[in-house]
Structures are given as structure tokens and as C-alpha cells.
Amino acid sequence: xxxxxxxxxxxxxxxxxxxxxxxxxxxxxxxxxxxxxxxxxxxxxxxxxxxxxxxxxxxxxxxxxxxxxxxxxxxxxxxxxxxxxxxxxxxxxxxxxxxxxxxxxxxxxxxxxxxxxxxxxxxxxxxxxxxxxxxxxxxxxxxxxxxxxxxxxxxxxxxxxxxxxxxxxxxxxxxxxxxxxxxxx
Amino acid sequence: xxxxxxxxxxxxxxxxxxxxxxxxxxxxxxxxxxxxxxxxxxxxxxxxxxxxxxxxxxxxxxxxxxxxxxxxxxxxxxxxxxxxxxxxxxxxxxxxxxxxxxxxxxxxxxxxxxxxxxxxxxxxxxxxxxxxxxxxxxxxxxxxxxxx
Numbered sequence: 427x428x429x430x431x432x433x434x435x436x437x438x439x440x441x442x443x444x445x446x447x448x449x450x451x452x453x454x455x456x457x458x459x460x461x462x463x464x465x466x467x468x469x470x471x472x473x474x475x476x477x478x479x480x481x482x483x484x485x486x487x488x489x490x491x492x493x494x495x496x497x498x499x500x501x502x503x504x505x506x507x508x509x510x511x512x513x514x515x516x517x518x519x520x521x522x523x524x525x526x527x528x529x530x531x532x533x534x535x536x537x538x539x540x541x542x543x544x545x546x547x548x549x550x551x552x553x554x555x556x557x558x559x560x561x562x563x564x565x566x567x568x569x570x571x572x573x574x575x576x577x578x579x580x581x582x583x584x585x586x587x588x589x590x591x592x593x594x595x596x597x598x599x600x601x602x603x604x605x606x607x608x609x610x611x
Numbered sequence: 612x613x614x615x616x617x618x619x620x621x622x623x624x625x626x627x628x629x630x631x632x633x634x635x636x637x638x639x640x641x642x643x644x645x646x647x648x649x650x651x652x653x654x655x656x657x658x659x660x661x662x663x664x665x666x667x668x669x670x671x672x673x674x675x676x677x678x679x680x681x682x683x684x685x686x687x688x689x690x691x692x693x694x695x696x697x698x699x700x701x702x703x704x705x706x707x708x709x710x711x712x713x714x715x716x717x718x719x720x721x722x723x724x725x726x727x728x729x730x731x732x733x734x735x736x737x738x739x740x741x742x743x744x745x746x747x748x749x750x751x752x753x754x755x756x757x758x759x
Contacts, residue, residue: 430759436652443652450656453697457675458664465673491661491675492696526660527757530667531675532626 437519447519451526453492456501461489462531463508467538478507509538626669631662632715632750634739641751642739646719654697658704661695662755671708681705685733688740690717703727705736707743715743715750 436443464474464485471485478485480503487493488504498514505512517525544551633643647655665674676693680686685705694703700721709715717739720732727733742748 430756433652433759446651446653447656450653450660450697453657453695454660454664454675458668461673461675489675490694490696492657523758526663529664531664531673532667532669 448522451522452496455526455529456496457489457491457493458529458531459534460485460504460508462534463510463536464489466535467508474504474507478503509540510536627712628666629668629712629714631666631753631755632709632713633753634715634717634743635749635751636742637747637749639751643716643719643753650702650719651698654702656759657695657697658702659756659759661693662753663757665693665714666755678703681733681736685737685740688737688744690733690736690740703732705733707740709743709750716753 433443437447464471467474469477470482471489472482474480475482475485480500484494488496488500494500501512501514539545633641635641647658650658661676665671665676668674671677674693676695678692678694680689680691688707690705690707692703692705694701696702700723702719702721704719705717707715707717717736718732720727720729722728729735739748743750
């Protein structure tokens with residue numbers, strides 16, 4: 427077995443060792459998260475690929491440790507396709523280790539946006555549901571979906587736009603949210 | 612007539628994490644550990660992290676490192692391979708399942724194209740699987756460091 431104190435002194439001494447250490451953790455935990463989430467959403471690699479506008483073969487490679495060098499844009503596309511957020515954060519090494527030790531693909535289940543009461547209706551999540559997390563209370567009951575369907579952006583009353591430099595008729599047209607003359611810029 | 616179907620629910624078995632063991636010769640030398648020690652820090656770290664992740668994932672088919680059961684002679688011994696990529700190389704570890712949620716690691720190697728290094732890694736894994744069956748080989752629990 428590897429000697430921990432030797433590794434620690436190496437990590438303290440060499441930047442390259444720290445890079446290797448961080449890379450090895452991420453190279454295992456990122457694929458595991460992607461695979462875990464995809465399976466939880468009952469998606470095939472091809473379906474996730476379509477959603478994220480990537481090839482199935484790329485999704486497959488991203489689910490294998492070390493196979494892909496992830497960039498932030500790729501992770502953003504995957505997160506959006508899987509309907510979850512993404513947090514990239516610099517942390518102490520101890521936090522990274524705690525994250526790794528506590529991570530399990532089987533129980534990894536971030537709430538998708540449509541069920542995320544804390545995000546959609548924070549006031550409900552904060553206090554109106556007694557003793558139960560709003561997410562738990564609303565999830566599965568269809569309440570969130572109903573609330574989304576109920577939600578309509580508030581109507582903003584039209585404001586009178588006026589720019590004295592514009593030609594005649596344009597101000598009225600902009601106020602009506604219409605183009606006065608297509609083709610003129 | 613499906614509405615009259617009687618559904619028998621089996622109790623869900625509680626998942627206990629996977630345990631990993633190394634193949635060990637009767638003279639107590641551990642070739643798997645020796646192979647690991649020859650690898651770079653990054654390869655050792657990724658292997659440790661991968662085993663940690665595998666230990667907590669109930670179905671081996673969901674392991675991100677899972678590749679396939681080998682074919683040919685190795686198939687008779689139900690030898691499979693897991694793999695990962697590090698430092699420009701594809702690494703492979705051969706193993707077998709033993710009992711409930713126990714994995715025995717037989718041999719490790721890396722490969723580029725279709726060439727394994729060591730080139731006889733699969734044959735070695737087969738020999739070790741045979742040795743386990745015949746009782747001329749034994750195993751040693753692999754410690755997966757949670758503090759590394």
C-alpha cells in the first residue's frame with residue numbers, strides 16, 4: 427500500500443503531484459456522475475447525446491475514467507441536457523477527499539429543474555410547508571408541474587417610447603413593439 | 612386479465628459495498644500490488660479512486676471502469692477486464708468475481724493498439740485464475756485508502 431505520509435510530502439512539495447492528484451479524482455468522479463445521472467434519468471447515451479448535441483460515442487467516452495479532458499463548456503452542455511445546475515469551485519484538498527469518499531453513483535440524484543422547488547418557488551420552500559422539505563412535499567404530487575403550468579410571466583404595461591432623434595412614426599411603432607418598416611436599419 | 616395478477620414482492624436486499632482482493636502466490640508475494648507500485652503516482656491514484664467508486668456502486672455494469680468479459684480461454688474462467696485511461700495509455704486490470712460482492716484482481720497491464728504490456732497479461736490472468744481454483748493461489752484483501 428502507498429505510504430500516506432510520502433504522498434502528502436510529495437503533494438506539499440510538487441505542483442505536478444498536486445495536478446495528478448486532482449486529475450485522478452476528477453477523472454473518476456466526473457464520469458461516474460454523468461453515468462449515474464444519465465441512468466437515473468433513464469436515458470440512453472444516444473438520447474443524452476441528442477439532448478446535449480454531442481455524438482453517442484463522445485458520451486460513451488465521457489463516461490470512462492480519464493478518456494476525455496473535460497472543458498467547462500462541455501460540462502455546461504451536459505448539465506443543461508441533464509436538467510441540473512453545475513458548480514465548479516476551488517476547495518481545500520480535504521474537501522475534495524470528503525467529496526470523493528461521500529460520493530456514490532447509486533445515490534447521486536440532484537433534483538431536475540422541474541422538481542426543484544427551492545429554485546422555482548423559494549418562498550414555498552423556505553417556510554410555507556411545515557416540517558417537510560418543500561422539494562419532498564411537492565415532488566411526485568405533480569404540484570410543481572401544475573405550478574409551472576400556472577406560471578405566466580407578468581404582463582408589463584406598454585410604456586410610451588420616445589426618442590426625438592427618430593424619424594416620424596418610429597416612436598409610435600416601437601411603442602407598439604412593431605417594426606415600422608422591414609429592411610430599414 | 613392482468614388486473615388479477617398477484618404480485619409477489621421480494622424483500623430488497625441491502626447493498627453491501629464491494630470488497631476487493633489481490634491474487635497472492637503461496638509464498639505471499641502479491642503480483643498485483645507489485646504491478647501497481649511500478650506505476651506512476653497518477654495511475655495509482657486513479658486506480659485507488661476507481662476502486663473506491665466501484666466499491667459503492669452496486670451493479671458492476673454501472674462501473675465506469677467496466678469493460679467486458681474476456682473471450683476465448685479466459686471466458687472459461689469468467690475473467691473480465693476493467694479499464695481506465697491515464698497519461699496517454701489505456702490501462703487494464705483483469706479480475707474475477709468471487710462469492711457475493713467480492714472481486715479478485717488477477718493482473719494489470721496497459722495497452723496501445725492491440726498490444727498489451729506485459730504482452731502475456733491475459734495468459735497470466737488465466738494462470739492465476741486456475742491457481743485459485745486449484746488452491747495453489749490465495750488472496751489478500753486490498754485496502755482502498757479513504758484518506759488518500
